[in-house]
Structures are given as structure tokens and as C-alpha cells.
Amino acid sequence: MSANTIRKAKKLVESGGVVKIEDDLFQIKSSSNPNQSYFVTSNTCECLGFKNFYKFHHGKGLKANCSHLEALKIFKQEN
Ligand SMILES: [Zn+2]
Numbered sequence: 775m776s777a778n779t780i781r782k783a784k785k786l787v788e789s790g791g792v793v794k795i796e797d798d799l800f801q802i803k804s805s806s807n808p809n810q811s812y813f814v815t816s817n818t819c820e821c822l823g824f825k826n827f828y829k830f831h832h833g834k835g836l837k838a839n840c841s842h843l844e845a846l847k848i849f850k851q852e853n
Pocket residue numbers: 812819820821822823824840841842843
């Protein structure tokens with residue numbers, strides 16, 4: 775997890791970019807484009823970074839992550 779991802783995630787939470795839809799469904803704004811948002815659950819995100827993760831890190835046994843999933847984690851800790 776890069777420091778940059780965490781910084782972006784914190785900013786999303788602080789700016790109210792995380793909205794709870796259902797128990798495990800959240801809508802989280804894109805940090806690069808405020809007009810865009812993604813549906814995120816506790817372990818999936820529909821953004822490109824998440825989808826590409828497995829392509830780039832295939833077979834390394836890592837779990838995909840992105841600033842939205844990280845923002846959700848911070849959001850849950852605070853709420
Ligand atoms: Zn994402």
C-alpha cells in the first residue's frame with residue numbers, strides 16, 4: 775500500500791466522498807474525477823485500478839487494493 779493511496783483515501787473520507795448505500799455497499803467518489811464515483815463493497819471495487827491490479831500483480835499472492843477500498847476502511851473505523 776503506497777503512502778499516496780492512503781493520502782488519497784483519507785482525503786476522500788474527509789471530503790465526504792464516501793456514501794453508504796446499504797450494509798455492505800458504498801458509493802465512493804473518484805479522487806481524480808469528482809463527477810465519477812464507484813460502487814464499493816468491503817472487498818471489491820469497480821474502478822480500473824482494482825481491476826488492473828490482478829493483471830499487474832498476477833501470481834504474487836497479493837490482495838487487490840485501491841484508494842476507494844482504503845477509503846472505505848478508514849470510513850468504517852470512523853463511523
Ligand atoms: Zn477503487
